[in-house]
Amino acid sequence: DQQVKQNSPSLSVQEGRISxxxxxxxxxxxxxxxxxxxxxxxxxxxxxxxxxxxxxNEDGRxxxxxxxxxxxxxxxxxxxxxxxxxxxFCAASKELGTYKYIFGTGTRLKVLA
Amino acid sequence: GAVVSQHPSWVICKSGTSVKIECRSLDFxxxxxxxxxxxxxxxxxxxxxxxxxxxxTYEQGVEKDKxxxxxxxxxxxxxxxxxxxxxxxxxxxxxxxxxxxxxxxGDGTRLSIL
Numbered sequence: 001d002q003q004v005k006q007n008s009p010s011l012s013v014q015e016g017r018i019s020x021x022x023x024x025x026x027x028x029x030x031x032x033x034x035x036x037x038x039x040x041x042x043x044x045x046x047x048x049x050x051x052x053x054x055x056x057n058e059d060g061r062x063x064x065x066x067x068x069x070x071x072x073x074x075x076x077x078x079x080x081x082x083x084x085x086x087x088x089f090c091a092a093s094k095e096l097g098t099y100k101y102i103f104g105t106g107t108r109l110k111v112l113a
Numbered sequence: 114g115a116v117v118s119q120h121p122s123w124v125i126c127k128s129g130t131s132v133k134i135e136c137r138s139l140d141f142x143x144x145x146x147x148x149x150x151x152x153x154x155x156x157x158x159x160x161x162x163x164x165x166x167x168x169x170t171y172e173q174g175v176e177k178d179k180x181x182x183x184x185x186x187x188x189x190x191x192x193x194x195x196x197x198x199x200x201x202x203x204x205x206x207x208x209x210x211x212x213x214x215x216x217x218x219g220d221g222t223r224l225s226i227l
Contacts, residue, residue, distance in 0.1 A: 004156075034215055043119070043206055043218030044157070089157065097213055100147070103156045 003027050004092050006104035014112050019077040021107050023090035030092040035075045038087045080111045116140050117209050119219025134192045134222045136207030142187035143209035151204045163190050197226045
């Protein structure tokens with residue numbers, strides 16, 4: 001049972017435009033969500049997180065939106081840059097992140113120059 | 114940012130041998146370390162959670178006698194794949210966290226069993 005889903009395995013976006021990566025979850029007990037970025041042959045790198053008491057968190061070009069009623073979160077990257085090309089994983093946790101992380105299957109983003 | 118070092122990055126060995134993978138947090142003391150396994154084009158699957166000085170907590174379906182975890186200090190955890198077989202070939206990644214901070218990941222170990 002996949003509790004965290006990223007239904008788009010890949011996404012291509014033109015440089016300078018907005019990239020929107022989506023993630024859905026099924027467990028209403030999740031209260032902490034994270035996005036990680038992964039380059040080939042490297043481990044995931046933490047990007048941004050959000051707790052369920054918020055519906056938006058912003059850090060530079062990266063913004064995460066949380067829609068608790070829809071059990072949906074999204075990562076917006078504006079403007080997209082070629083260096084953003086990577087696989088993006090969303091992860092969900094309980095107890096404000098002290099619980100284990102459940103990862104989605106990832107979305108491969110390609111930013112075209 | 115926090116740095117987690119994982120070693121080796123790649124190992125090939127014969128079936129039946131044991132392989133040890135090290136995970137070190139270089140610039141912080143990790144209260145908890147995690148070991149994941151990733152199959153091609155799939156998600157990171159948590160294998161076990163390791164707290165310093167105590168026994169690791171294994172996820173359902175993960176054989177604790179097969180995958181031995183030792184968390185000897187706040188900066189070092191090791192995963193030993195015992196009597197490895199071809200089906201154990203995979204990408205193994207560790208992560209470390211301190212308190213409520215996000216997990217920080219190593220670069221992974223690609224294990225190939227011949």
